[in-house]
Amino acid sequence: MSTYKNSRSHIFAMGDRVQLTDAKGKLYSITLQPNQEWHTHNGWIVHNEVVGLPEGSVIETTGGLKFLAFKPLISDYVLSMPRGATIVYPKDAAMILGVADVAPGTHVLEAGVGSGALSISLLRAVGPDGLVDSFEKREEFAQVATKNITQYFGAKPDNWSITLGAVQEADHSKKYDRVILDMLAPWECVDMAYDVLHPGGVYLAYVATTTQLSVTAEAIKESGKFTEPESTETIIRGWHHEGLAVRPQHRMIGHTGFLLVARRLADGVIAPARRRRPSKGAYGINETEA
Numbered sequence: 001m002s003t004y005k006n007s008r009s010h011i012f013a014m015g016d017r018v019q020l021t022d023a024k025g026k027l028y029s030i031t032l033q034p035n036q037e038w039h040t041h042n043g044w045i046v047h048n049e050v051v052g053l054p055e056g057s058v059i060e061t062t063g064g065l066k067f068l069a070f071k072p073l074i075s076d077y078v079l080s081m082p083r084g085a086t087i088v089y090p091k092d093a094a095m096i097l098g099v100a101d102v103a104p105g106t107h108v109l110e111a112g113v114g115s116g117a118l119s120i121s122l123l124r125a126v127g128p129d130g131l132v133d134s135f136e137k138r139e140e141f142a143q144v145a146t147k148n149i150t151q152y153f154g155a156k157p158d159n160w161s162i163t164l165g166a167v168q169e170a171d172h173s174k175k176y177d178r179v180i181l182d183m184l185a186p187w188e189c190v191d192m193a194y195d196v197l198h199p200g201g202v203y204l205a206y207v208a209t210t211t212q213l214s215v216t217a218e219a220i221k222e223s224g225k226f227t228e229p230e231s232t233e234t235i236i237r238g239w240h241h242e243g244l245a246v247r248p249q250h251r252m253i254g255h256t257g258f259l260l261v262a263r264r265l266a267d268g269v270i271a272p273a274r275r276r277r278p279s280k281g282a283y284g285i286n287e288t289e290a
Contacts, residue, residue: 011052011053011054012054013032013051014032015031015032015154016031016032016071017030017031018031018069018071019070020068020069021068022066023066027080028067032047032050033047034048035047035048040061042063043061043062043063043065044063045060045062045067053069074090074121074124077152078115078117078120081115081116081148082148083115083144084138084143084144084145085114085141085144086114086115087114088118088257089117089256091256092206092234092256093118095232095234096121096180096206096259097121097125099232100178100180100202100204102122102125102178103125104126104129105127105129105130106125106126106131106177106178107126107130107131107133107176107177107178108122108130108132108133108176108177108179108180109133109167109172109176109179109180110180111134111135111136111179111181111182111183112206113135113145113162114145115141115144115145115148116146116149118180118182119149120148120149120152123157123159126159132157132160132161133160133161133163133174133176134161134162134163135166135167135170136162136163136164137164137165142162145162167181167192168188168189168191172192172196174196175196176196176197176198177201178201178204179196179197179201179203180204180206181205181206182205182206183205184212185212186205186207186216187220190203190220190226191223194223194226194264199264199265200264201264202261202262202264203220203261203264204260206257206258206259207257207258207260208256208257212258213231213260216229220260220262224271225264225265226263227262227263228274229261229262230260230261231258231259233256233258233259234256234259235252235253235254236253238252
């Protein structure tokens, strides 16, 4: 069983992280500690006086500044936590969980932990009966991720492991339902993913460039061990609404990465060839003539 919190209290207690929002919408974050104070340009807040209040309370400094107080959502936490590497943004993490169908009890192999943002989402999704085994090549990233994950859950989840080294070179003895890769060369892991996945298991690669996307897709097709890969990207555009003035926001969260997904075939199975004409010039002159 996992050691992380299964229920969420809506009352502030010592050790809780508190997100404070001022009248302009600016966010601040504090961790409640005994007899500590959080100072602003106009007064301060005593931590002890926040303990026992429900989420959604208004907290006032000694100088009269007012803040709305909530416990941070997972998106708030991962965007503000210390980083060793660029994080998987909440919009992509949500898509990964949905597209890869990561559900309670799922066993996941993850490679490329970075700062631990995706690992947190995976651990929440698989629940105490699931499993996440993570691999990270860089020790400094693994240390940052371990600290962030431990702080988020209150303790290091005992259904999570992190191994230093290249995932494709490790000696794998377990079988998994999902292989999720956030790394520079996920095409190097196609054979490894086939070996560790159950039939029907999902291979998902998160890549930043079209070159990575193309090479990974072709490696999956050439292996003959997976279904035809499908690729997507997620773009979010916020909207401003003030009375009848409703319009798109000037800034948006555009391209962050591509998701490439395929499913493992049963042993010895050859999938029917996808019947479609390739785009002119898609494979170069020599391949087309051949």
